[in-house]
Amino acid sequence: MNEQWADVCNIDLIPEDAPHAVAIDGREIAVYRVDGEVYATDNVCTHGEARLCDGYLEGHEIECPLHQGRFDVRTGRATCAPLTADIRIYPARLEGDRVLVRLAAAS
Ligand code: FES
Numbered sequence: 001m002n003e004q005w006a007d008v009c010n011i012d013l014i015p016e017d018a019p020h021a022v023a024i025d026g027r028e029i030a031v032y033r034v035d036g037e038v039y040a041t042d043n044v045c046t047h048g049e050a051r052l053c054d055g056y057l058e059g060h061e062i063e064c065p066l067h068q069g070r071f072d073v074r075t076g077r078a079t080c081a082p083l084t085a086d087i088r089i090y091p092a093r094l095e096g097d098r099v100l101v102r103l104a105a106a107s
Contacts, residue, residue, distance in 0.1 A: 005100040009022055009031065011038070019052055032073045039092050041073055045066065047066070
């Protein structure tokens with residue numbers, strides 16, 4: 001697994017209220033921007049074949065577009081039904097205007 005920080009996009013590409021999808025080493029990642037902080041999770045829901053980049057971000061929770069399950073983007077924790085599995089999160093940080101993500105899972 002790639003332990004390096006990947007430069008994935010400019011912060012301006014991530015709206016405050018919506019996720020943005022990027023790919024790192026062929027893996028789909030959703031990046032989020034909340035209150036000046038950046039977060040990253042797997043993009044594909046743990047419940048089905050839905051992409052969180054098409055979901056609705058409210059505060060720190062991303063709502064899946066298919067069955068409205070929610071994950072906390074800070075922890076990856078599934079916060080409501082029908083989700084039964086948390087989502088993988090990744091370390092993310094800002095360096096100037098660039099968003100960096102490390103594929104080594106944070107949880
Ligand atoms: S596919 Fe995401 S909640 Fe069902």
